[in-house]
Amino acid sequence: MVPHRSAVRSHALPLGALTAIVATDLAIGPDQVVISLVAITPMVAAVLLGRGATVVYGLLAVAAAALLGIYDRQYTAETTVAQTARLIGVTAGGVAALAACSIRQRRERQVVGMAAAQARDRAALDLAETLQRSLLTDPPQLSRVSTAARYRPATIGAHIGGDWYDAFAVPDGTTMVVIGDVAGHDARAAATMAQARGLLRGLAQSVVGSPAAVLTALDRALLDLGVGALVTITVATLDERGPDGSVRLCWSNAGHPPPALLAAEGRAALLERPVDRLLGVDESGGRVDHELRxxxxxxxxxxxxxxxxxxxxxxxxxxxxxxxxxxxxxxRSLDEVCDDLLAGLGDRHDDDVAILALRVS
Known part of the structure; x- marks a missing residue:
């Protein structure tokens, strides 16, 4: 019922305009000519209706102009030229109305298409963001190492990206910690991040060796699978089995920013060691492990x-x-350290940020 009523209302205006013009011409008599005003009818239809209806109202306008010409005695020798010009003008008005209607409908389709595309993109981004956040779980608390993690999406552009952190036990009795970044800030980067994270977890359970060996296997897997993404990553293992209370840190860096160390006495420094190539480029060259107590x-x-x-x-x-x-x-506490680092970003930043902090007890 509602669509039918809407269609009736849409036809009411052009039909009413045509009726009013014809009635006016008939009322004022044949001495006053308002025939040309019927050209308004298809113009009104072009705004409210489709191409087919606009054509119909254009034909009705021409027919009304021709019939009113008879009533207004416009087919005499003296007035035929003027009446012919009126009919041509009304016909041209109908053609112009049809063109205007076509342009309007094309733009409406474009707007609808853009809205649908934006809705699909938004749905994809929401799904990717949900996926990304579901993977960024709280790291485990170890017997001699406390952990804290933070993730903050970019405030400019898409709120997703390829940044992630991870921590999990491996078969040799150590704990592996990971910080990584897949190039890009879109749903594809988030999906690739999930793929790289899953591959790394699986490889870490089966590859015997150091973080460099795990990264070598991950790089080969990404290339063999044709993932086609560039990844920077630092993979480290923590061995809490030292007899003196220290924790052995072993790490390998594939094109990632260097880890930062805040020593117990308050000295802060970057663990700047030779950085290996990022993942996804090629398999040439070896990878190096670095160690620290x-x-x-x-x-x-x-x-x-x-x-x-x-x-x-x-x-x-x-x-x-x-x-x-x-x-x-x-x-300060480990949580306060992470929060203070994020506070330095301010309210607006164009890249997502992941932080994984660890403190020896």
């Missing part, structure tokens, strides 16, 4: 580049700001 109250911070890279400053300045914030957070 973490002593009680040492804090290790793994992070993605969104924490230190800015469009308005250099990377060196961003890294220096990171170390400064770590020094000022000495003595």
């Amino acid at each position: 973490l002593t009680p109250r040492d804090t290790l911070v793994l992070y993605t580049d969104g924490l230190v890279e800015r469009r308005d400053t250099s990377l060196d300045a961003g890294l220096a700001a990171l170390l400064d914030r770590l020094r000022r957070s000495a003595g």
